[in-house]
Amino acid sequence: METIQIKGPYNFDLVLDRLSIDPLNHVNLENRSVKVPLLFENEPVVAEVKATGTTLAPEFVIEGTVGRWKEKADQRLAEIFQWHVPLESIAEHFKNTDLKEIFNTHYGTPIVLDFSPYSCLVKCIIHQQLNLAFAHTLTERFVKTFGFEKDGVWFYPLPEKVATLKVEDLRELQFSGRKAEYVIGIANEIVNGNLNFEEMKNKSDEDIFKQMIKLRGVGPWTVQNFLMFGLGRLNLFPIADIGIQNALKKLYQLEAKPTLEEMETFSKGWEPYLSYASLYLWRSIE
Structure with a gap:
């Protein structure tokens, strides 16, 4: 202990x-x-x-x-x-912004990473374009079918295991054909040495984005979420995220979801802690 x-x-x-x-x-x-x-x-x-x-x-x-x-x-x-991470300094940074009240309400909430960069990336891909409840159900099926358990805790299946799967194996769990291909493809990239999460820790956000956007099934939203919850980068603001759009609509009492231009305007002054702005906006509607 x-x-x-x-x-x-x-x-x-x-x-x-x-x-x-x-x-x-x-x-x-x-x-x-x-x-x-x-x-x-x-x-x-x-x-x-x-x-x-x-x-x-x-x-x-x-x-x-x-x-x-x-x-x-x-x-x-x-x-x-x-x-x-200095949460007190981050809260102080937002005291003179429109997010002040949200930061007061959720004072001391940190960004917490997924338990491994690999599980973070796989989960991001599985969750794409699904409602949250089914996304969790599908991820749970994947892990409990091909992963393993220790001391009552589930581990994601190793990339070496996933790389041996066939698309049909995941289709049986209700994966779409493309999503199955993406998950298996990511595992192959890791097994073949083309995707190294330890090396990524020393790379810039921009370099990681350029590397990952080339992967099948990985778009800007996925890379941004991976950078935030896989590697703990502090300055990400996924403007295409529906949750953030809804939170901003609520915060600014808009009739419709904000445009990308409006979101860029709102977020001025939130750097270099855009990831925390994102987290607290999510918290405000959860």
């Missing part, structure tokens, strides 16, 4: 609330904890993160079966939960 203290604010209860939307996440709201699947050199370990502090004085207890991977697990958990 290990205890970690970080600088507040950090609202872990809102983190758990958002994580609990995904049925694959092992969240215990009453216990204020989540079990996190981690993979190191294809060895699965499970770490449990439990909040024991408050929003202003955040403290966490880390337990689990991390064994010899403790140091790497600690680093990865800090990355996933973005414990290094």
